[in-house]
Amino acid sequence: MNEALEAGKRAGVDVEALYKKYTGTGQSKLAEARIDRQNDRKDRPPPLKEFCRRCSGMGLIKEHYNHQVKDVNCTGCDGEGFK
Numbered sequence: 001m002n003e004a005l006e007a008g009k010r011a012g013v014d015v016e017a018l019y020k021k022y023t024g025t026g027q028s029k030l031a032e033a034r035i036d037r038q039n040d041r042k043d044r045p046p047p048l049k050e051f052c053r054r055c056s057g058m059g060l061i062k063e064h065y066n067h068q069v070k071d072v073n074c075t076g077c078d079g080e081g082f083k
């Protein structure tokens, strides 16, 4: 910081004022943004339904039966695609 102050004096820049200006508002803005993001997460309602992971939401799964591949209703979600 001292080196920056001396360099600033030589160049005619008030480093201390700049430091105060940007550390104060920068940090407080960051903190506000962090709080806003946390509030957004709390306000967002939980998803009502989740995609079924067994059939990826298709509601159908492939079943092998006597060398045939058949599409049958997913047993994880009863063909709904959601849980």
Ligand SMILES: [Zn+2]
Pocket: 052, 053, 054, 055, 056, 057, 058, 059, 060, 074, 075, 076, 077, 078, 079, 080, 081, 082
């Ligand atoms: Zn399913």
